Amino acid sequence: MSTQVDGSGVTVGALDLARGIEAVYGGRGDSRGLTGLLRSATVLCPLVDDEPLVAESGSIRWIYAFTDEAALARFAVARGAGDRPWDFARVEGHRLLDVAVPALGGPGGVAVNVGSPAPMPFPAMGTLGTLSSRAAVAR
Numbered sequence: 001m002s003t004q005v006d007g008s009g010v011t012v013g014a015l016d017l018a019r020g021i022e023a024v025y026g027g028r029g030d031s032r033g034l035t036g037l038l039r040s041a042t043v044l045c046p047l048v049d050d051e052p053l054v055a056e057s058g059s060i061r062w063i064y065a066f067t068d069e070a071a072l073a074r075f076a077v078a079r080g081a082g083d084r085p086w087d088f089a090r091v092e093g094h095r096l097l098d099v100a101v102p103a104l105g106g107p108g109g110v111a112v113n114v115g116s117p118a119p120m121p122f123p124a125m126g127t128l129g130t131l132s133s134r135a136a137v138a139r
Contacts, residue, residue, distance in 0.1 A: 013041030013093070017112070018067040025118045038093040038110065038122055044072050045096070047087040052100060055111070061104045062111040062121065063096060075115035097124065 017037040023029025043065040046053040053064045066072040066088075076082045091100075093110075101108045101124040109123035 011042040011090070013037070014043055014067040017041040017043070017093070018071075021067075021113065021118050021120045024120070034120065035097075035122060038112065039097060041067070041093045042090050043067060043093055043096070043112065044069065044088045045091045046072060046075070047089055050087075052089070052091070054104070059107055060123070061106065061108040062114075063100055063104070063108070064114055065091070065093075065096060065110050065112050067113055071113045071116045075113075078115035097122070 017034070020029055020034050020037045024031045024034065044067075045063065045065050055062050055064065064075070066075065072086060072088060073082065076084075076086055096110050101110065107124075109121055112120045112122065
């Protein structure tokens, strides 16, 4: 399967996801459709030792994913590591949700565009039950 890319190198699905997230933040979007947008997007996952970067908040593990290199760069700068290159993989969103999150071995999800003005957590519904607002990924 080929990945469609716009002129800036951003995958079309990731662009749709970023626009959907922005619409939700702007009060114009429907958050119920965001998971479908993530499933159809190809996102960037930073790598550590060839594995996706994962953070834990409380007892929930989050796989970091970004809609474009600019969002990943904002994350790197926020972590004080903006001066070094970051390895990343292009990963299909449905693979994150269907394979990577269950492989975490407990409650988990995907945290999209952390460090950006519009971050969005995608908790895996089968692993979390009800997610409190405190457990969501902080900006």
